[in-house]
Amino acid sequence: MNDNHIESLKEALIYSPDNVPLRLLLAETLVNSNRLDEAETEYSTLLKYTSETKIRLGLAHVFYMKGRYSACNVILEDIIETGTRDINVFTLYAKGLLKENSISGAMEAYKKALAINPGFFDEELDAQLRLKGLQEVAKSEPEDEIDDRFLQKPGINFNDVGGMDTVKKEIELKIIKPLLHPELYKAYGKKTGGGILLYGPPGCGKTFIAKATAGQVNAKFLSVGLNDILDMWIGNSEKNLHGIFELARQNAPCVLFIDEIDALGASRSDMKQSNSRHLINQFLQELDGIDNSNDGVLIIGATNTPWNLDPAFRRPGRFDRILFIPPPDEVTKESILKIKLKNKPVKNIDYVSIAKKAVNYSGADIDAIIDIAIEEKLESSFADGIPKPIDTNDLLNAIKKHKASTQEWFMTAKNFAMFANDTGLYDDILVYMKLLKK
Numbered sequence: 001m002n003d004n005h006i007e008s009l010k011e012a013l014i015y016s017p018d019n020v021p022l023r024l025l026l027a028e029t030l031v032n033s034n035r036l037d038e039a040e041t042e043y044s045t046l047l048k049y050t051s052e053t054k055i056r057l058g059l060a061h062v063f064y065m066k067g068r069y070s071a072c073n074v075i076l077e078d079i080i081e082t083g084t085r086d087i088n089v090f091t092l093y094a095k096g097l098l099k100e101n102s103i104s105g106a107m108e109a110y111k112k113a114l115a116i117n118p119g120f121f122d123e124e125l126d127a128q129l130r131l132k133g134l135q136e137v138a139k140s141e142p143e144d145e146i147d148d149r150f151l152q153k154p155g156i157n158f159n160d161v162g163g164m165d166t167v168k169k170e171i172e173l174k175i176i177k178p179l180l181h182p183e184l185y186k187a188y189g190k191k192t193g194g195g196i197l198l199y200g201p202p203g204c205g206k207t208f209i210a211k212a213t214a215g216q217v218n219a220k221f222l223s224v225g226l227n228d229i230l231d232m233w234i235g236n237s238e239k240n241l242h243g244i245f246e247l248a249r250q251n252a253p254c255v256l257f258i259d260e261i262d263a264l265g266a267s268r269s270d271m272k273q274s275n276s277r278h279l280i281n282q283f284l285q286e287l288d289g290i291d292n293s294n295d296g297v298l299i300i301g302a303t304n305t306p307w308n309l310d311p312a313f314r315r316p317g318r319f320d321r322i323l324f325i326p327p328p329d330e331v332t333k334e335s336i337l338k339i340k341l342k343n344k345p346v347k348n349i350d351y352v353s354i355a356k357k358a359v360n361y362s363g364a365d366i367d368a369i370i371d372i373a374i375e376e377k378l379e380s381s382f383a384d385g386i387p388k389p390i391d392t393n394d395l396l397n398a399i400k401k402h403k404a405s406t407q408e409w410f411m412t413a414k415n416f417a418m419f420a421n422d423t424g425l426y427d428d429i430l431v432y433m434k435l436l437k438k
Contacts, residue, residue: 006030020049027058036066053079057089064092069099087116094125103129107233130232151222151251154215161212163332164205167323171196171213174321175298179217179253182296195287195299195318197261199306200325201406201413203364205332206302207259209325213300214255222248223257229264238282245286245294252296261301262308280310287318304409306425307416314425324428327362327406330355336366337395344374347389354395360404368405372398 009026016022023046030039043059056075063072076093079086094109110125158168175196178185198206207223214221224244231237241264248256258264264283285291287299301319303309313319328336333355341349358366373394381388414433417426430436 003033006033006035018049020046023049024055024058031058031062031065034065036062040066053082053084053086053089057086057092060092060096064096064099069096072096073100085116087113087120090116091122091125094122094129098125098128103235107235111233129234151220151247153218154211154221156208156212157215158212160215161205161209163329163335164209164325167209167325170321170323171209172216175213176217179219179296179298194294194320195301196321196323197306197309197313197319198300198302198323198325199304201327201362201409202304203362203405204325204327205363206325207257210255210257210300210302213298214257217253217255219253219255219298220251221255221257222251223259225259226263235278237279241279241282241286245297246292248297248299249292249294253298254296255298255300257300257302259302260304261313262303262305280312284312284318287313305412307420322425324426324432326428326432327360327404333358333361333366336363337370340366340370341390345377345387345389347391349390349395350392354392354399357396357399358404360406360410362404362406365402365405368402369395369398372401 006026006029009022009029013019013023013026023042027039027042027046030036030042040059040062043055043062046055047059056079060072060075060079063069063075073093073096076089076096079089080093090109090113094106094113097103097106097109106125107129110122110129113122114120158172161168175194178190178194198210200206211221211223222244229237229240229244231240245256248254264279287294299319301313306322309319314322330352334351337349337351337354358369361369370390373390376394376397377388377390410429410433413426413429414435417429417433418435421427421430427436
């Protein structure tokens, strides 16, 4: 609207000064024309006639446009105290708080706007308050529910882990002995706990061995994944991570197991978002125990892709012990087969021959061949309704139909082990693949 229209509205108000709708139209027109001082005068005059939310919100908007963020926020706080559900009030309040560098307050205000209308979106607020690519998950703050969701005393130990003797021996020497004999380490000024990284193909028992480690030392077990840490709101992921470490420290001795750790600790050189860098830096700070001691806390990280982990995580005092978790050996595969086939109709199963044929099979692969064998038997059982028992040939035929899911992983791992292995970090992969003698 042009200046002539504004003058016409002013002229009309001379004859009808208490006409609220007319004065409101003038105030809004002045805002649109960026004549903010005049708009402030009109809104202030309107407040003498009415204190309705629309008028006060208009004045707050003028103050915001003039850079008077404190005055804007004071008005909005008064409106919010009345119990308003006007989404525009919370949106403007979030922007005003951002201008005053109150990130947490702005976040809460924007969350309230989204609660009123979940489909609402403000480009400016989203860009500054939310991380791209993350969906909000309804969950309480870590300090409210984290104890119930994570803490547990494992009912298993190394006796329940079939095979994996080399891995168990490594953990025994480097992890369990220090936790069981802290007084000896204290005498030499060494702390118990620390970090250990388990890596290998998916589905090979990294979580199980971590839980058994906690059971072996009678420690509490705290298992967390990406969903327990990552949050769409900027700064909240760091708070979640700190809360988890604090819980582990308060319950020492404790084994803190973090799955898919490469997604949290990816190389900072590959990071495009500074917020992701903040999370990695927070992670490194928690591992170092700069503000709080990690004495008695064993941090076990699990990853399928150790080559994606930031090298800073492998510094002494962090994840300085790295163990390769290969696919289950033949003894372990026999044990898995027996457990999986328990209470199912079976006949004359030669577990030894099946385990030998299932080269590089993970626990998930063993599940797959059993499912294939069951499907075949179900089809033949439909004729008379009598379950047909699974035998050795059924499982051997299933192996022919299912390739080991670890093959792709070993192809990638082999390249890193042969061409990016100056420190010998991946020698265990080459030994397992019989490309290097121990």
